[in-house]
Amino acid sequence: MITLTDFMIVSAVLFCTGMFVIISKKNSIQILIGIELMLNAAILNLVAFGKYDRINNSGQMFALFAIVLAAATTAVALAIILNVYKQYKTIDPDKIKQLKD
Amino acid sequence: MNKALPYQDIQTVCFAIAAVVLPFAAFVINFLFLGKSKLSGWVSTVAILVSSILSVIVFTRVWNVQQIHVKHLWFIIGDNTLYTGILLNNLSVLMLGLVSVIALPVHIYSTAYMKDDAGYSRYFQYLSFFCFSMLALVVMDNLILLYAFWELVGFSSYLLIGFWFDRATAVQANKKAFIINRIGDIGLLTAIIILFNQYHTFDIAQLFKDGGLIASSTINNGLWISGTTLTPVVWQYIACIGIFLGVAAKSAQFPLHTWLPDAMEGPTSVSALIHAATMVAAGVFLLGRVYPLFNEAELTTLAVIGCFTAFMAATIALTQNDLKRILAYSTISQLGYMVMAMGIGAYATSLFHLVTHAFFKCLLFLSAGIVIHQIKHIKEDNHLNIDPQDIANMGGLRKKLPLTFIATLIGGLALIGLPLTSGYLSKEGILVQAFEWAEHKGSAYMLLPVLASITSWLTAFYVARLILKVFYGDMHLLTLHPGIKIHIGDGGWRYKLPLVLLSLCCLFPLFSLNPLSHTQSWLLYGLSSYKGYTESIFEIIVPVVVNVLSLVVMYYAYIIYIKQSIWVSSQTGLLYRISFNEWYIDRFYNCVVVKFVLALSDMTFWFDRKVIDGFVNLLEKIGVFIAGIASWCDRYIVDGILHLSAAIVQAIGGFARRFQNGKVQYYLFSMLLAVIVVFILKILIWN
């Protein structure tokens, strides 16, 4: 039997992994993937919790919205990253730091 | 205030006011309309002439007749109403008369003395302004106004000392005079404030009259009580010290006397009026006004200080070579007498001495002015590089300046206090009472009258020295610079008239018909607190001893300074032997007494210059030093704190900026870290 706790643990692991990816990877696309991981952690949570919300099924609904929005965000982000590559010939965020104090 | 005042009194008051205001009017006229005109001298002189006539009228009407007090609302501050008013009693009308009468000859004299000066008009503006302040000072009825004019008198003195403001020494001197006077002023102001706090009034009549507020206040259990006001008694002492500081500064008492010799940088006529006769006497006048405030112990202190001042100044005068400085020190010495007299309770005699001193000292200064003027003529005629005030250059002037010589002689004798002069009357009065007082107080106090007597002999010595050196013997200039032309004389009537007038005033008849006994003087009876003394042995002994010894001293002086002529004229015979023997005595004196005295004199002078003046200078230095520190603090500490806070702002700003390194992952990391840190903190602290 997979309990709610298991879902939560998995999602927490996913979340942390995503966070780690965001912070450590030297590639913008990888960072996007990290963000996706984090989003998925949340979505997993939502779905898991939604099981107990029988009246509205808000969890599942939310998950759908979240997936769509994540896709939209990723699309925009990829477009911007593409643009960045045009300008900088790199997508390593560490190297893109003309704007700073 | 004055509803029931009869017509006569109103007229008197008007006269008094006119006497005071006329010089001021002259000042205003001179200031506004007579910029460079020679007319200004006459405007001032006429003003003071009328003023002095009015003063004399007022004097005759008030003296021993009644006290007139008129006042008019000035302003209201809080619950206190301040009046401006005139208080005419014996003391004030005496001073009123004295000041205006002395000022008159000085004005006349000045019209001649200053006639070639570029600042002629300015001089008379100042002089009139001074007369106004001084006259107002003596008639004012409340302490605030008294203080006001007290300071204005100092201010006009400042202006006059620095009259030749392009001379560095004059400017130095007037600054010093003003600042030292300012010290006194602060003392006086503090005293006035203390009195105001205690008695809630500034009115002199209410405060100091018989049975007035001062008289009815008591000191009890360390508290100074008057009405409902209780103050620690120390403030009574401080009030007295404050007043004494005022007196000491104005009347050049130890230790605030050093400005007076320097003040001689002003024109000589000014010295005669202000720094000899009138303004410096203001301190003594003030003592007279506030006399009831002082208690026994404070009076004794006063006496001691006065006596010491008198002695010290006299010893200094012994060796000075500057004509005016000698006179300045003698003034200090005489003022010391007056203060001492106040201290020993000889209130009336002190004021008596003030009056007589005013005349003879004024006379002496005017004479000295003539001498200096003439020497200056010689200097200018022959293009010499000499100090016209140095008595070493003078000598034998009695033939050239006969009238001046006679005047100086009268003045000098009065200063010494030889019989037939006015000085005798007042000075002997002081000495006699000093002895009586000391006898009454106990033997230790005998030192005071003895010292006073010694001072009297020292006075005799330096006066004799002065006269001998200036008027007797040969002109030293001639021996130094043979062949110089000397065309000098007493000068016109504007020089002579004042001398004659003042000389007459220095003789006894003006004050007492009995030339030998001071107790017969009308002046003494007019001053309220004169009690009249019982006949005592001192009445006879003191004058005799003092005068005889004075004569002896003068004779020694004669021998010392003119001795060569004696040797030359009498080589053989009894006279020679006596002279010879006396020479032994003289040598003895010379070795022991004179040398000692001279050494003492040098020492005191050194003390005066280095220690007391040094102290004043030190104060100045300390002031400047503190000023430097304050300035440093201001720049580095107070402002430093400001700059520090600016630096802190920047430091915090810098810290906040350090995260902005342009790396987005670093930003994310910082944010997440911060969130986690906050969360952990929350768990640790708030749970």
Added chain:
Amino acid sequence: MKYLFPDISNQLSNALGSIPFFMPEIYITVLFVLVIVTDLLFGKNSARLCRTIACAGMVVVIFKDLQQFEQILSGGHFLFGSMLLLHRTAIVFKLIIDLLSFILLLYFEWDHRLKAHKKGLSDLYTIVVGSVLGLHLMIMAVNLLSIYLAIEFVSLASYLLVAYRSENAFSTEAGLKYVLFGAASSAVMLYGISLLYGFGGTLDLFSGHMAERLAQVNTMSVSFAIVLVLAGIGFKLSFVPAHFWVPDVYEGAATPVTAYLSTLPKIAAFALLVNFVTPFVFYDHWKGFDFRLVLSAIGILTMIAGNFAAVLQSNVKRMLAYSGIGHTGFALMALVTFTPQGLSALTYYLLMYGLANIAALALANYFENAEGITDVKDYKGLGFKYPLASVCFVVVLISLTGLPVSAGFTGKLFVFSAVYSIYQQNHDVWLLALLITGALTTVVALFYYIKVPLNLFLKRTELIVSENKWSYNLVILSTMIAIALIIFGIFPDLLIKYM
């Protein structure tokens, strides 16, 4: 599933019944479509027309907003099954947003650099109009789902705006930073939302169950969830520690976009935050997560970080970015009162901040246009060359600093009064600390704001007579705003009584 059926009709009627209360948003949607269509129809030359349509549309929307006041006389109204809440403050917020976006729509074209963009500005108008819809939703959202949707809606639009000038390196760099930071924040927030949903069992904040249940759950876990959600909102509000993106993005984006970013999403986010905290704060048995304390602490930190860091900036846009952070902190102060008075002070303050900030950036833009300068040190002596613009700049900065007589001052005064009156009741030391920090940072704010007039007027240089590329539009706009700021400074009750 069967037992859900009766509900459907209910829900449908609810949705249909909500539509009259949703008119402004519908109008915006129509406007959005209209602008897109215009753009498509007229191609390259459509910019001007798009702008005209967008602006005119905004005016209509404002009218619609005003009409809503009558609809809610009897109190707030839930829409679409408690997804949205229409209440008086929300309308005020919407009006502010619409007004400011109207100004911004006018303004975009006046930036020479943006205008020179080869793809034209038509898309920009579309995006902005779209984002206004998102902002409206944000203001009214009271359901975790609608909150998330609205935020993402606005975020997506903002990403596009920031990266709009694709040919410009700064702009794209800013876009990258913005999108990465934003996406990560929203992911964090979503995780927080998922947890809240799990703990509370519902997405509806105002249902009453949410706070009730959360109060029973382990405080730590709830706090964790709330902190994560706050981080997401904080990204929009740009408070510490979610402010790091602000200076870079503001500097990199085109100036009108910066004006947009520094005002509209921020103001809407405040409305959102108000909505978010209300159910918790007014739940009597709420314990555990102390919103007032956390928000106060954040407010203090934000004020300090923003204002102090701004002192060292010399790029005008960057400086304004930091000052914007500082203003967020100050506005948080009004929020933590959790009173109607505080709320009206907040709206007033935000409106004045929005106006002044747009004007300030417009003026910075003006100088950028005319002289090609962005650094405050280059403003040296320009005050005599461009007197009107410079004077306006001074007035606007005065208002931002909060000195009388300017609207910024009255705003500050209202905020202070609101906080004070609460402090008077509960003597919360945090409120006092907020007050003191608020006052102190005003002084610090002067420190950097004054740099502009300092350089404009006090420094003297040999002015090189260069050809003026006069653009009156920006000056006229900012002059009008400046005058408005002064008028509202003298007569604040012209406005505040409606807030």
Added chain:
Amino acid sequence: MNILTLLIFTPVLFGLIILLLPSSMRASFKYITLLATLLQLGFSIWMYLNFKTGASYAGINHEEQFQFVQKLPWISLDLGGAGKMQIEYFVGIDGISVTLLVMTSLVLVIAAIASWEITSNLKGFFALFLLLDMAVVGVFCALDFFLFYTFYELMLLPLYFLIGMWGGARREYAAIKFFLYTLFGSVFMLLVMVGLYLSVKDPITGNHTFNMIQMMNPKNYIDGSVFSILSHQTILGMPARTVGFVVLFIAFAIKVPVVPLHTWLPDAHVEAPTPVSIILAGILLKIGGYGIIRICTGIFPDVAYSGAYWLGLLGVISILYGAFNALAQRDLKRMIAYSSVSHMGFVLLGIASQTAEGISGAVLQMVSHGFLSTMLFFLVGVIYNRVHDRDIYNFRGLGTLMPKYTVYVMVAFFASLGLPGFSAFVAEAFSLAGAFKSHNVNGLLPYWMAVCGSVGILLSAAYFLWTLQRMFFGTVSLKGGDIWKIALTDINWRETATLLPLALIALTLGVMPSLVLGKINDSVLALVQFTQNVFHY
């Protein structure tokens, strides 16, 4: 039209005219400004003459006793549960303000005349000048705290620009320092102001009010409010009222300025152009003193009472510290600036004494210092305009070169050092008398403070005389040699026309202090009465 409103807003009207006129008419700007200030002077003199005295016109804490009152609702705001906020345009004067108002108007005329020296950017200068004019006059008239604060803050900006744009070499530093210092004070004042109005309710309307006179009545405070006398609230462990007082005091002390909050003053003075120096010293400093009287002691009489010792101490420190600093300066303007610090110390000492003598002395000192410092700075301006140097060591023997000028310098110097016959004497004497008396009347200040204060008079003599000796006496010797000798012409008719009235006023006030004291006396008595009765509520 209310005369006070007219007085306040006349300059703005003229300022607008200047702004609207084309720059080609710049020569007329100074005349327009002069006209505006003269008009103001006329109004204020009219008010002075029509000012009624008597116990029933004392003012202070009785609204009905103020004169020339105008009261219009301004901002009214519903705060929901917290009641209503009531801000009024409320102007009126009592004895304490009327004399300061006349002084201010006159000083402004002088400053307008001194503005002749300004040559660059005239439009800006005169517009700012008139704006500043409005603000300073408004401060003295405002009886609503909000209005007061508005005017108070409104002074800052024009001053910043006036110093910063037309000032000397370090003008930027001086201007920003001045601005930050004063803003620092006033921002916290804002907090206290907000706290006060939330604590006070207008008894008639029941609204929260900014009315200062209502704030003075302890009965108007809501029970349990922060600043209520009865509820003894604390802020950070300190009594709330003490905190409020201290904050307000700091704000005003910066303006006065009181040591150690004074360092903006020398810089600002030195760098400011002459007219601005005149306004700074003549008027701005008085606003600090006025604020302490009207607001600090008016609204927090109990704290002023218990904290009088510290106030007095600060006063004494200012007197001495300022004087010592003045002694150490070699820049003439700086020396005078520090002398201002010293002289304003008397004001604080007088106020701290809370005796009728002390407060009257303080007000008189403010009026007197207003005229004298104006004169002093104008005199410095005269010499600076001619040779652009102010270093005391660079001049010697000016008395021979510029005799008339020297006369005025001497008048100003001696008047400032408290020579009787000039206004400063009576003022300082009574400040000290009040301070001394205080121990017996209300036991606030120890005796020694007055004594120490009097040492300041001595020191002032020292630095003024030293300067006089160094610069004006002796033989002519100038750093700039013959060029300076030619440049240093004696004062012209315009300068005489400026200096002569000032000298005459200083003299008149010295001889007839009743011109001021007669007007202020009732108010001062009422104030003293009020501060002493505060514990009976």
